[in-house]
Amino acid sequence: MSAILEIHDVDKHFDISGSFLDQLQLSKGKITRKRTVVKAVNNVTLDIQPGETLSIVGESGCGKSTLARTVMGLYKPNKGTISYRGDRIDHLNSVKMLPYRTKMQMVFQDPYASLNPRMNVRQILEEPVRFHNPDLSRSEIKARVSEVMLQVGVDPVWASNYPHEFSGGQRQRISIARALVVDPEFIAADEPIAALDVSIQAQILNLLMDAQEQRGLTYLFISHDLSVVEHISTRVAVMYLGCICELATAKELFSNPKHPYTQALLSAIPRLGGKIGGHVRLSGDVPTPINLPSGCAFSGRCPHVNERCMQEIPAQLKLESGSVVACHGIEEGRI
Amino acid sequence: METLIDIKNLRVDFALRSGTVRAVRDVSLSINKGERLGIVGESGAGKSVLGFSIINLISKPGKITDGEIIFKGHDISKYSYDQMRKIRGNRISMIFQDPMMTLNPVLTIGTQMMETVLAHMDVSKKEAEKICLEKLTKVYIPSPEKRLSQYPHEFSGGMRQRIVIAISLLTSPNLIIADEPTTALDVTIQAEIMDLLLELCKTENMGLILITHDLAVVSEVTQRIAVLYAGKVVELGLSEQIINNPQHPYTQGLIQALPQMAGGKKRLNQIPGMMPSLLDMPKGCPFEPRCTICIERCKQEIPILKELESGTQVACFMRNGANKR
Ligand SMILES: Nc1ncnc2c1ncn2[C@@H]1O[C@H](COP(=O)(O)OP(=O)(O)OP(=O)(O)O)[C@@H](O)[C@H]1O
Ligand SMILES: Nc1ncnc2c1ncn2[C@@H]1O[C@H](COP(=O)(O)OP(=O)(O)OP(=O)(O)O)[C@@H](O)[C@H]1O
Ligand SMILES: [Mg+2]
Ligand SMILES: [Mg+2]
Numbered sequence: 001m002s003a004i005l006e007i008h009d010v011d012k013h014f015d016i017s018g019s020f021l022d023q024l025q026l027s028k029g030k031i032t033r034k035r036t037v038v039k040a041v042n043n044v045t046l047d048i049q050p051g052e053t054l055s056i057v058g059e060s061g062c063g064k065s066t067l068a069r070t071v072m073g074l075y076k077p078n079k080g081t082i083s084y085r086g087d088r089i090d091h092l093n094s095v096k097m098l099p100y101r102t103k104m105q106m107v108f109q110d111p112y113a114s115l116n117p118r119m120n121v122r123q124i125l126e127e128p129v130r131f132h133n134p135d136l137s138r139s140e141i142k143a144r145v146s147e148v149m150l151q152v153g154v155d156p157v158w159a160s161n162y163p164h165e166f167s168g169g170q171r172q173r174i175s176i177a178r179a180l181v182v183d184p185e186f187i188a189a190d191e192p193i194a195a196l197d198v199s200i201q202a203q204i205l206n207l208l209m210d211a212q213e214q215r216g217l218t219y220l221f222i223s224h225d226l227s228v229v230e231h232i233s234t235r236v237a238v239m240y241l242g243c244i245c246e247l248a249t250a251k252e253l254f255s256n257p258k259h260p261y262t263q264a265l266l267s268a269i270p271r272l273g274g275k276i277g278g279h280v281r282l283s284g285d286v287p288t289p290i291n292l293p294s295g296c297a298f299s300g301r302c303p304h305v306n307e308r309c310m311q312e313i314p315a316q317l318k319l320e321s322g323s324v325v326a327c328h329g330i331e332e333g334r335i
Numbered sequence: 336m337e338t339l340i341d342i343k344n345l346r347v348d349f350a351l352r353s354g355t356v357r358a359v360r361d362v363s364l365s366i367n368k369g370e371r372l373g374i375v376g377e378s379g380a381g382k383s384v385l386g387f388s389i390i391n392l393i394s395k396p397g398k399i400t401d402g403e404i405i406f407k408g409h410d411i412s413k414y415s416y417d418q419m420r421k422i423r424g425n426r427i428s429m430i431f432q433d434p435m436m437t438l439n440p441v442l443t444i445g446t447q448m449m450e451t452v453l454a455h456m457d458v459s460k461k462e463a464e465k466i467c468l469e470k471l472t473k474v475y476i477p478s479p480e481k482r483l484s485q486y487p488h489e490f491s492g493g494m495r496q497r498i499v500i501a502i503s504l505l506t507s508p509n510l511i512i513a514d515e516p517t518t519a520l521d522v523t524i525q526a527e528i529m530d531l532l533l534e535l536c537k538t539e540n541m542g543l544i545l546i547t548h549d550l551a552v553v554s555e556v557t558q559r560i561a562v563l564y565a566g567k568v569v570e571l572g573l574s575e576q577i578i579n580n581p582q583h584p585y586t587q588g589l590i591q592a593l594p595q596m597a598g599g600k601k602r603l604n605q606i607p608g609m610m611p612s613l614l615d616m617p618k619g620c621p622f623e624p625r626c627t628i629c630i631e632r633c634k635q636e637i638p639i640l641k642e643l644e645s646g647t648q649v650a651c652f653m654r655n656g657a658n659k660r
Contacts, residue, residue: 016489036481038489059521060493109492109519112433153609164394165351168432168515169378169548191492194518195432197378197548202592202603209601224493224521225549231594231603268522270551272595273578276533279526288477 003047010080012041040066042242058239105179109190111171115163122159168195241297248323345402360566369540373553376563428503432514434495445483470501492519510542565621572647
């Protein structure tokens, strides 16, 4: 089967040095120009198969949203290519990108910022339908919108209300409705259930899984809730400091985590009735994407670190189980 | 045990064109010094509005229409904006669900943090900056000194959330109301932040109201849990009891909806139906339209909280013995 989406060797960096004058620094009697760059995504290669749910997990700030936004064409990658069903989309201008906008939708992480405060819910949901299906009649559009509102559990009587009149979770459901309403093939969902109580979370996840089954939808799913990730994912990619450190099927990853970071991450999953503080504590400095370590991204905090880890970036290693891991320790058989 | 804050029969209304939305309905809760109370419940149940009402920051047209909030012997629900300003962000801090409610998008985070410190504490600029860097380090923001000159939109979702937490800690408050403080954080940082809050409760005797959807987190961190549904407390008790032995059918449904409870099935257990619109509430129990064990009485009368033998209080005719003859 050929991939629906191929991400090849992608970098996304942000220059945060400010204006030209801010960049000038006086050092040793000389004026030098200094740039500060956040290396949010580095050398990411990933393919997403049609009909699967590929989840990305990892530390806050490790570049998950940036990767999703780059995939969606909202950021231009500094390096590498992104292809949708074999066609390169990373260098398209907004007009050429239009046909892909119907097929690819994104649910943004921040439901507060992503809804236009001057539009009521009906306008928010009707606009994309009208835009992408100019030949639908008014009543067809209305019917489509009401249907989706019911599916995500937003009572259609609220249609004339504005975003600020809703609770966090209600807004999040409206953003999900907005992605589903245009009937896409691919959805990048960035923390789509973070603000939802578990019963509505269950309702939304069931809805996403049903839609996947019926229409063969493909998801790129970002979530910090690892029990949800375990439940719905086909495969899981673990990111650390902009790099993918492990990629495996959900079953393999949760039953047999390989990378030391994955192991630390899984140990911190809160448990019903558990006690706080039982997790693997990562010692060492919290890493910064501004000064990337020269070797393995995790080397500063890894309990198994050695000289080589600090010098050399580990290559992606394919294991017998089919998992992919980037770790010198595993390659050398030390871990 | 010394009471830190005592909320009595609190009622909050939003007068809208389409009618009055009663978002908080006669809620009574009290928290002791150093105590950690969790608030869970359906999205839209009124958890955030309850939090806002404590610090008198309900968005218009919301208003406290009844009840009292006693903090250090004073009913702060009647305080003026200026009186409240001295308490808010100083003695009582709120970590908002929406980080951008705390953060001003056009100011760097350094400017914003310094402002808070200088407004509430008598320190020099240098000392203030030191406090800011110290708190940012506490919430695991890497290279904090480089980050002070950045604007909120230049941070990831979770970093913004951590900055907001750092701001709430700047003045060492007596009570923190944390509204979904860790939804955007990965589990390792979440565990560290919860550790930090827990430690502050223990060492500084700080009270914590933790509003969250994450039942596992709330069970690990808090001592008592209040379950809110359609503006009412429907169950209140020790966290361990609420999680292991839930009484109200809504609480039971909530716990059953966790992925761990799907028992190997792909489909998760969801509670059928949705929470009634606050504009159009049923006459009896607000959960009755979705309840599988309801009786005729539930349609007619609103159940009130009653204490069971286990110490848990529950508002349900089928559970609190009111129905037994
Ligand atoms: N400014 C407002 N105008 C009108 N209604 C409002 C306003 N703010 C909140 N509400 C209503 O009050 C109710 C309670 O909202 P609140 O934000 O407290 O919910 P919540 O329990 O925090 O939910 P969530 O878990 O989704 O954040 C909601 O039904 C909401 O629609
Ligand atoms: N527009 C931007 N300008 C400058 N830096 C940015 C921008 N967007 C993101 N970054 C930086 O890129 C890094 C990765 O951010 P990103 O939002 O992708 O993280 P994330 O993995 O989604 O984290 P979270 O789980 O907290 O949402 C962070 O260090 C962030 O500060
Ligand atoms: Mg993000
Ligand atoms: Mg809320």
